[in-house]
Every structure is written in structure tokens, then in C-alpha cells.
Amino acid sequence: MSKIFDLFIIGGGINGAGIARDAAGRGMSVCLADKGEIGGATSSWSTKLIHGGLRYLENYEFKLVRESLKEREIVYKIAKSISKPIPFIIPYADKIRPAWLIRLGLFLYDNLGGKSNIPKSKTFDLKKKFPNILKEKYKTGFQYFDIQIDDKKLTKLNAQDAKRNKAKILEHNKVKKAEIIENEWVISLENGKKIKSKVLINASGPWINETLHKNIKIKSKKKIRLVKGSHIITKKLYKADIAFTFQNTDKRIIFVIPYKGKFSLIGTTEVEVNSPENKGISKNEIKYLIKSVNNYLKKQISTKDVVDTYSGIRPLIEDFNKASKVTRDYIFDLKVIKKLPLLNIYGGKLTTYRKLSEKVLIDLKKFLPKTKKGPWTDKKKLF
Numbered sequence: 390m391s392k393i394f395d396l397f398i399i400g401g402g403i404n405g406a407g408i409a410r411d412a413a414g415r416g417m418s419v420c421l422a423d424k425g426e427i428g429g430a431t432s433s434w435s436t437k438l439i440h441g442g443l444r445y446l447e448n449y450e451f452k453l454v455r456e457s458l459k460e461r462e463i464v465y466k467i468a469k470s471i472s473k474p475i476p477f478i479i480p481y482a483d484k485i486r487p488a489w490l491i492r493l494g495l496f497l498y499d500n501l502g503g504k505s506n507i508p509k510s511k512t513f514d515l516k517k518k519f520p521n522i523l524k525e526k527y528k529t530g531f532q533y534f535d536i537q538i539d540d541k542k543l544t545k546l547n548a549q550d551a552k553r554n555k556a557k558i559l560e561h562n563k564v565k566k567a568e569i570i571e572n573e574w575v576i577s578l579e580n581g582k583k584i585k586s587k588v589l590i591n592a593s594g595p596w597i598n599e600t601l602h603k604n605i606k607i608k609s610k611k612k613i614r615l616v617k618g619s620h621i622i623t624k625k626l627y628k629a630d631i632a633f634t635f636q637n638t639d640k641r642i643i644f645v646i647p648y649k650g651k652f653s654l655i656g657t658t659e660v661e662v663n664s665p666e667n668k669g670i671s672k673n674e675i676k677y678l679i680k681s682v683n684n685y686l687k688k689q690i691s692t693k694d695v696v697d698t699y700s701g702i703r704p705l706i707e708d709f710n711k712a713s714k715v716t717r718d719y720i721f722d723l724k725v726i727k728k729l730p731l732l733n734i735y736g737g738k739l740t741t742y743r744k745l746s747e748k749v750l751i752d753l754k755k756f757l758p759k760t761k762k763g764p765w766t767d768k769k770k771l772f
């Protein structure tokens with residue numbers, strides 16, 4: 390008789406890989422399948438920040454920011470080899486946000502997460518500290534720190550550690566069908582194999598509802614909004630090892646971040662799309678990002694300076710707000726069908742994947758075998 394896994398995970402993005410690591414490390418038997426490469430989708434198309442999300446404070450998302458700041462500390466500690474703190478500077482821009490609001494936001498950002506090893510924010514004279522980078526009209530800078538990380542490596546390291554703890558990790562193997570046969574989930578893979586499991590997790594990122602409808606044949610009550618976010622990459626625009634947070638007149642913000650030594654990473658846009666399939670950046674998005682940079686930097690750039698681009702699709706939980714205001718938090722949708730659980734994971738951020746994974750195991754506790762080990766991923770380094 391073929392083996393019955395405790396847990397089967399559809400999707401090897403950061404969320405699927407994080408759950409696989411946590412569960413396998415507690416001694417559960419885990420199988421994960423991805424239709425592509427581990428970390429090959431949204432989890433390698435992010436802005437590559439482990440951050441609290443300063444701008445979510447404006448939407449009063451204190452719980453999300455607090456959890457993200459706490460996770461920033463932990464993820465930096467367990468993944469030091471692939472991450473580093475970088476200073477972000479917000480140039481004060483007349484008529485967009487008042488200085489007191491930025492100061493208040495930074496005060497909360499410094500303190501909401503509790504004790505931190507990451508430097509606190511400060512205000513300074515931009516021209517004295519970083520002359521000749523910004524246009525003359527930008528005089529005051531607010532500095533805070535966040536963590537830059539290799540997102541794809543973070544995902545791969547989680548999957549590798551799961552593998553070390555005997556998880557079965559399958560790449561280039563789409564889940565074609567998942568159905569209940571005789572008190573078990575039976576998962577049919579693209580390679581023709583069938584896998585049995587007690588618990589099924591749908592962590593297929595922007596494909597979440599497609600997987601649910603087409604492959605598991607269940608209707609979802611949760612609506613999502615697919616929002617494309619794009620980045621452009623140019624040769625390094627200035628020498629200093631600092632990032633900028635530029636405020637646009639539409640109230641959105643754009644980051645300019647040092648990237649792979651010689652480059653600057655600039656993003657992101659927010660464009661609603663109908664399909665999870667990633668069609669890449671549009672001309673309008675490139676124009677928008679170039680314009681945002683040219684509003685601030687002395688050095689002006691054009692499309693000729695763009696050496697590369699990438700885009701990712703955010704599956705945001707529909708709450709009928711403007712895209713930039715829709716929550717970046719995650720929610721779980723647990724369905725119990727013929728006594729067997731199916732957990733769908735909606736939304737989320739790279740930053741909160743570890744906590745999300747822990748919460749998944751708490752929510753599924755009664756369906757999973759009892760193991761001696763409790764939460765452990767906040768202490769053990771990824772390598």
C-alpha cells in the first residue's frame with residue numbers, strides 16, 4: 390500500500406516552503422509539489438524586503454505592521470547570510486505628507502515591534518549628508534532601516550531544510566486534481582503519479598482560486614484581486630549604499646534600492662490584472678517609474694537606462710479599497726470536506742511567511758499527528 394502523507398502542499402512559494410519546513414522539522418510527513426521551480430513565481434518577483442511596511446500605518450494596519458516588525462527581527466536573525474539592513478531615506482516633499490505625520494509614522498515604526506537590533510530612525514539635512522544626489526528642493530531627509538533579502542534563496546533554503554527533514558519536494562509537477570477517495574485526499578500529479586494525504590494545503594499564491602476551482606473543484610467564497618507590481622533595473626544611479634522612498638503625488642511610494650552591487654532596483658507599480666499568468670511590465674508602468682525617479686534625482690533617466698525589468702502578481706484579499714489600500718495581511722480559509730481538511734491561504738507577504746507557517750500548524754492541529762516538537766523556526770538558522 391502506498392504511503393499516506395500527513396500533509397500535502399500545493400505550491401512551493403515562500404508560504405508553501407515555509408509550512409513544509411516547519412511541519413517536517415516537527416517530524417510530520419510532508420509532500421509539496423510545484424508546477425515550476427521552488428520560489429520561481431511571486432516569491433522571486435518581490436521588492437526583496439523584509440519590512441514592517443511603514444506605509445501600511447496610514448491604513449491603520451497596526452496589527453500587520455507589528456507582526457511584520459517582529460518577524461523582520463526573526464527572519465534577519467535566521468537568514469543573515471542572505472540578508473542585510475539598508476537605510477531608506479524619505480525626502481520631505483512639500484504638499485504630499487506633512488513632516489509631523491512622517492515623524493509620527495517613524496516613531497511607531499521604531500517602537501511597535503518591541504526590542505530591535507535594527508537601527509532607529511532619524512532626521513537630517515540631506516544636502517550635508519548626501520550632496521548631489523537629489524534635486525535642490527529636497528532639503529530634509531527622514532531615515533529608517535529595513536532588511537534586504539534574496540527572496541528566491543529564502544524560499545529555496547526553506548524547501549532544502551524541509552527536504553533535510555525527509556519532506557518530499559517535487560518541482561515541475563503540477564497538481565492536476567485533488568479529490569477525496571475513501572477517507573483520504575488523493576492528489577494526481579502531472580507526471581501521472583497519485584499521492585495520498587490526510588491534510589491538503591492550497592498555497593498556490595495568485596493561482597489560489599484557479600487551483601481551487603479547476604483542480605480541487607470547489608467554489609471559493611473569498612474574492613481576490615490580482616494586482617501586478619513591476620520593477621525596473623538600471624545601472625547604479627548614485628554611489629552611496631542607501632535606498633530612497635520617494636512619495637508620489639498620487640500618494641503611492643516608489644523605492645530605489647541598491648541591487649546586486651552595480652544596479653538600482655526601482656519599484657513598484659500597481660495595475661489590476663485578470664489572470665495570474667505574468668505578462669511582464671507595460672510601457673506605461675516603465676514610464677510611471679521613470680517619472681517618479683526623475684521627480685527626485687538630479688540625474689535624469691530614460692527608457693534607454695533600463696537594463697532589465699520584472700513583474701509579480703499580488704493576490705490581494707478583496708475589500709473594495711483602492712489597490713494600494715487593500716490589506717497585505719493573509720487569511721486562512723479552512724474547509725472540512727467529509728472530515729478531511731483543506732486549508733486555502735490567501736494573501737500574505739514574504740516577511741510574514743514564518744509566522745504564517747506556525748499559525749497553519751496551530752489551525753490544523755486536530756487533523757495532524759501529535760509530535761514532541763513545538764514551534765522551532767524562530768531559533769534555527771536557515772543554511
Ligand SMILES: Cc1cc2nc3c(=O)[nH]c(=O)nc-3n(C[C@H](O)[C@H](O)[C@H](O)COP(=O)(O)OP(=O)(O)OC[C@H]3O[C@@H](n4cnc5c(N)ncnc54)[C@H](O)[C@@H]3O)c2cc1C
Nearest residue numbers: 400402403404424431432436438564594618701737739740
Ligand atoms: C511586486 C511585488 C513586490 C512584493 N514585495 C514584497 C516585499 O518586498 N516584501 C514582502 O514581504 N512581500 C512582498 N511581496 C509579497 C510576496 O512576494 C508574496 O506575498 C509572496 O511571495 C507570496 O508567496 P506565495 O507562496 O503565496 O506565492 P508564490 O510565490 O506565487 O507561490 C505559489 C506557487 O504555487 C505554484 N502553483 C500554482 N498552481 C499550482 C498547481 N496547480 N500545482 C502545483 N503548483 C502550483 C506556483 O508555481 C508558485 O510557485 C511582493 C509581491 C509583489 C507581487
